[in-house]
Amino acid sequence: MTRPSQKDLLPGLEVRLLPHQAIGVAWMLKREKSQDKGGILADDMGLGKTVQMIATMAMNLPGDDEEARTTLIVVPCRASPAGARAGRIFGNFLTFGIQWKEEIESKTNDMFSVRLHHGKDKLKKPSEIKDYDVVITTYQTLSIDFHVPKDVVDAGGEAQYLAKHGGVLARSRFYRAICDEAQYIRNRGTKASLSLAHVRAKYRWMLTGTPVTNTLADIYGLLRFGRFRPWNDWNSFNEHVARVQLEDAPLAGQRAQVILKPLLLRRTKNSTLEGKPILTLPPKDIEIVKLKFTDEEREIYDSFEKRSKISLNRFIRAGTLVKNHAAVLVMILRLRQLCCHPHLILSIAEGQGFGDPTLLxxxxxxxxxxxxxxxxxxxxxxxxxxxxxxxxxxxxxxxxxxxxxxxxxxxxxxxxxxxxxxxxxxxxxxxxxxxxxxxxxxxxxxxxxxxxxxxxxxxxxxxxxxxxxxxxxxxxxxxxxxxxxxxxxxxxxxxxxxxxxxxxxxxxxxxxxxxxELRRVDSDDDDDMPEFPMFGSLLKKEEKEESISMAKKGKKKAPSPRKRKAGDDDEDVDMPSDAVISNWGRGDDDLEPSTKMLAMMQLLKEWEASGDKTICYSQWTSMLDLIEILFSRHGIRSLRFDGKMDRAQRDSVLATFKRAGGPKVILISTKCGSVGLNLVAANRIINMDLRYLGIQQANIKPTIGRIESAKDKDVWVKRLVVENTIEERMLKLQEVKSGLSDAALGEGTGGSLHKMSVKDLKQLFGMVPVDR
Known part of the structure; x- marks a missing residue:
């Protein structure tokens, strides 16, 4: 396939592809003709992975002699509590699934018959699957259809069991299987990853902007689904890459790059074609705004952080850090919430959350x-x-x-x-x-x-x-x-x-x-513990009691002050005064605005004259609640987009936000609106908090990317970070994560790729200086 000019339409398409997209389609068609029959499209967010996949579907239709003619598309799904109570499933499936359906129908002029296979709309028989050209489902539904009893797994009879007793998807064959947001299958032990490995399809595709998130082991889930031999065998991949990462990170990154090079196509927004950027976008300014706590906020934060350091130090000295991972995770959560507003902590169980960092x-x-x-x-x-x-x-x-x-x-x-x-x-x-x-x-x-x-x-x-x-x-x-x-x-x-x-x-x-649950660790040395974000590795059944015991230890409060020994990090920790706790514990109309909230208000005031619209992101809906109280106090009109809303409510909110003369600010929960959301009305973003992984922080860029598609205004992103807190230290660790991904994709040296050690945790909690 030769690259067409921008004036040409590909057969079956109603839209013209950009040059880099046409090149991508040509590469994908070549991959489908190869022995592997598929690959990984890992273009950066906003470069059109979906339209390239649709074009490939239109250019390589099933022949009359094909046994299976249906394309299966698997997308993420998260349902909201409101939807669950109402007996309906709302959430990102409606964002992803319906968006895929609309994109396919609009860009191919209804060439394909498309069916959403989810919830009460699930098809019942394999013969019904064959009635559609495209079936769109979720990882959740797929996992249910491919469920295999443990005794069958142990006996190695999964394929036979699924062919006879599996759900309708497990008993069907497909012409093409497409795994959207393929980072969802990176953990080889999850049922979504295992289920996709059993899907029977002629062609297999993975679409993701972040093929590596935590460790190079993330790649294996993709290689297994693609059946890219010999790396779809865990023993081979582990011996050649995953295990090497622990001892020689750069070498492991180079090996991963060699494996991925023929299988993966990745372009970023900085990539060039014939000396020109593949995508011309308006300038984008991303600024980390450093803030300083007020005296009272600092008093609350420092007191809680000192308590957390004492707890962490005890775990380290006792050699139980891995066993107490849940308590460590909760302490990180609490410190991050304190950076946004003390009320997020003080409101928990009527203030008990401050004294007990494991109370959720x-x-x-x-x-x-x-x-x-x-x-x-x-x-x-x-x-x-x-x-x-x-x-x-x-x-x-x-x-x-x-x-x-x-x-x-x-x-x-x-x-x-x-x-x-x-x-x-x-x-x-x-x-x-x-x-x-x-x-x-x-x-x-x-x-x-x-x-x-x-x-x-x-x-x-x-x-x-x-x-x-x-x-x-x-x-x-x-x-x-x-x-x-x-x-x-x-x-x-x-x-x-x-x-x-x-x-x-x-x-x-x-x-x-x-x-x-925890994975058993052979070494008792905490320096050899697994990467911190991967503490959730599955535990064998016989270890569950140990996991429960671990959580119990994490809930214990620090003992009363004792005489300090040489080299002991424990010390007396003063609690904030009752007046301070009372002042910052209010979440009603008498709310005390936090440093971040005041900074947000200042930014909105500065931007008011421009007429631009703004998105405010926070990971916690409770923080959005506080912001709404502050907006009400100052007469600021705003909208809200979170997981409690059904499809009609979400559409109404987005339509109102896009309308001229409507509210200029929309509050969005990060989990709900960081992916799959199209917004072109806004060109300013305020991130109220940081996600733990830098790569995940970058996942807010789908929205930014859609914003940029307007191409008529500069894009401004402000990330609010409080100085001398866990947030500043997180930024350093995020750089480590970015280096890890770069190593596998050939975009860096991989020199910073490593596991999380005790030293790293101490740096995160401010117990030792962060390495520069």
């Missing part, structure tokens, strides 16, 4: 905890809370782009997502959704089918236990019934003990993220 649940949850203690007892509640503490810290603090595993994110009975407060924890410890608890309470009370398995005495005892449970209105846990069906022999003790009850369900804030 809010005051509403505290009330539910009290009810649960009364019903089930304190040990049971503590075990459940530890599990959710680990889960919440994983979802809140680490890179949140991993799709939730099907079993963890879905009700085991109806398979719907469990989000927000829609989960119910049964006394057995299993979690099901609210609708299924209602069905369970209204179901007939029937025995579990195990009478008659023992002798007469045992059978009578089992029947008596059942009758007593039935008289109390108790039902068996449906999840346990599924696990322990008649085909599995159960012990006599299990028969006699009613394990599953409905009557006393406990309402717990449920996060879709998988419970955070």
């Amino acid at each position: 649940l809010g005051s509403d949850a505290e009330k539910e905890r009290g009810r649960a203690v009364k019903l089930m007892g304190k040990p049971w509640v503590e075990a459940v809370l530890r599990r959710f503490l680990i889960r919440a810290s994983a979802g809140e603090l680490l890179d949140d782009e991993d799709e939730a595993d099907a079993d963890s994110a879905n009700c085991p009975v109806c398979k719907d997502l469990i989000l927000g407060d829609n989960g119910r924890v049964l006394p057995c410890g299993h979690e099901i959704c609210f609708d299924c608890t209602l069905d369970l309470s209204n179901s007939a009370i029937a025995h579990d089918g195990i009478f008659g398995e023992g002798n007469e005495k045992q059978n009578l005892a089992a029947e008596k236990a059942y009758e007593e449970a039935a008289a109390k209105g108790l039902r068996p846990c449906p999840h346990m019934q599924e696990d322990d069906g008649p085909q599995h022999a159960r012990s006599k003790r299990e028969v006699k003990r009613p394990k599953y009850r409905w009557g006393d369900d406990v309402k717990v804030r449920a996060d879709p993220q998988k419970a955070f």
Whole structure:
């Protein structure tokens, strides 16, 4: 394929490609004719990965003799709590899925029949899949369709099981499989990554702007899906790249670059074609705005940071840093929140969050905890809370782009997502959704089918236990019934003990993220611990108790001051005065604006005369709540875009923001609006907080990129950072992450690629100076 002129239309397309996009399509068609039959398109955000993929689909249609003619597109999905409670799934699937559908239909003049396969709109039979040219689904739905029982996995019979018992996607063949935002499958242990590896397709494509996020091991999930031999075998890749990274980072980066070079095409906005930039954009000014705390904010921050240092130092001295990863993650979260506004900490459990840095649940949850203690007892509640503490810290603090595993994110009975407060924890410890608890309470009370398995005495005892449970209105846990069906022999003790009850369900804030677990580390030396953002590696079942014990240790408060020893970092830590805590703990109309909020207001005042529109990003919706209070005080009209809104509400907000004369400011939660969002009305951005990974901070650029498409105004980005805080130290670590990605993509030397050591953590907490 020769590169057409900008006046030419490719066959099947209704839009003209830019020169670099035409080159990309030519490369993709060449890859589909190669032995690998696919590859990785890793162009920078805003360069048109979607339109290049659509053009490739239009240029290489299935022939009449093709067994499979359908293209499968897999996109991210996160549903909002509001959607979950309403029985509907909203969220980024509506952003990604519908955007893909509209792009395909508009750019090809309805050449392809497109179907969204998700929620209640899922197709039922493989024959129905064949009725469509394109089927768009989510990583979540894919994981459910490709679920394989553990005993089958252990026996190595996944393919046979899926062909017979898998969902409709698992029993179908596809002409082409497209993995959008492919960084979602970088973790080789997640069900999304494993499920995609089992998809049967002739051509395989991955679209991502960040193929490497944490470590070079991220690449393996992509290589496995693409079936790029021999690197789709973990042992080969681990021996050649992943393991080498620990000892010789530059060499590992060079090896990864050699592997990716023929498989991956990447252009950045700084790339040139025939001596000219491939994309001409208006100037973009990204500035890190350094701020200084007020005296009271500094008093609160320093007090909490000193407490955190003491806790971290104890973990290091005791050799339990890895085991206490959840507590460390929570301390990082709290310090970052303090940089935005002390209220984010002081409001937690009526101020208890300041003294206990591992406390994640809010005051509403505290009330539910009290009810649960009364019903089930304190040990049971503590075990459940530890599990959710680990889960919440994983979802809140680490890179949140991993799709939730099907079993963890879905009700085991109806398979719907469990989000927000829609989960119910049964006394057995299993979690099901609210609708299924209602069905369970209204179901007939029937025995579990195990009478008659023992002798007469045992059978009578089992029947008596059942009758007593039935008289109390108790039902068996449906999840346990599924696990322990008649085909599995159960012990006599299990028969006699009613394990599953409905009557006393406990309402717990449920996060879709998988419970955070640790990987066993061979070395006891904390300097050899795994990379910090990868603390969430899966733990073997026999290690779960150790993980729970770890979370319990993390919740303990620092002991009372003791006599200092030589070399001991512990010291007396003064709590802020009651007046200071009271002043900054208010989140109502008497709110005290923080340093960052005042800086934001100053920027908006300076920009007012320009008439430009502004996006304010924050990772925490509670921070957006505080900003709205301040805006109301000063009469500033604003809009809000977050995960609690359904599709119609989001469309209405975006339409209002784009309209001339509408509000000039929109508040967007980073998780909800950092990817897949088209905004051309704004050309100014304020980042209220930093994401932990620099690469993820760059993911706000899809919006910036769409802003730049207007091409008529300069783009201004202000990143607010408080001096002498964890934020300043995070910036240094973000540079490390960028160097890691550059090493694999051939955009740097890879010299800064390394794992997170104890020294790095000490630098993050300000215990030692940050290396320059």
